[in-house]
Amino acid sequence: MSEFNPEDTLIAVLAGLEVKVAEIQRELRRLKALARNLEEENTRLRAWLTEAASEIKGEDKLRLLYEQGYHICPAQFGRVRSTEGCLFCHSFLEKRG
Numbered sequence: 001m002s003e004f005n006p007e008d009t010l011i012a013v014l015a016g017l018e019v020k021v022a023e024i025q026r027e028l029r030r031l032k033a034l035a036r037n038l039e040e041e042n043t044r045l046r047a048w049l050t051e052a053a054s055e056i057k058g059e060d061k062l063r064l065l066y067e068q069g070y071h072i073c074p075a076q077f078g079r080v081r082s083t084e085g086c087l088f089c090h091s092f093l094e095k096r097g
């Protein structure tokens with residue numbers, strides 16, 4: 001049997017947990033603020049991209065945008081796409097081209 005360690009009393013353990021929970025809450029607040037900022041920035045960038053693309057007339061420019069890794073299909077326009085490509089973007093390009 002191990003010796004009784006006053007550090008291990010339930011109250012001490014709970015106090016330790018309370019400190020950790022407070023740290024986690026602080027980190028959570030920080031990450032939520034960061035996520036909010038990133039969402040706002042993303043919204044601004046997508047609005048800018050949509051506006052910029054509306055000024056783009058040529059098929060080649062849309063294709064270029066797609067090749068640079070962005071969706072050009074109406075449902076996901078301006079979002080970063082996966083490297084595998086997007087069927088909707090492809091059919092959108094085919095319809096226009």
Ligand SMILES: [Zn+2]
Pocket residue numbers: 071072073076081086087088089
């Ligand atoms: Zn797409």
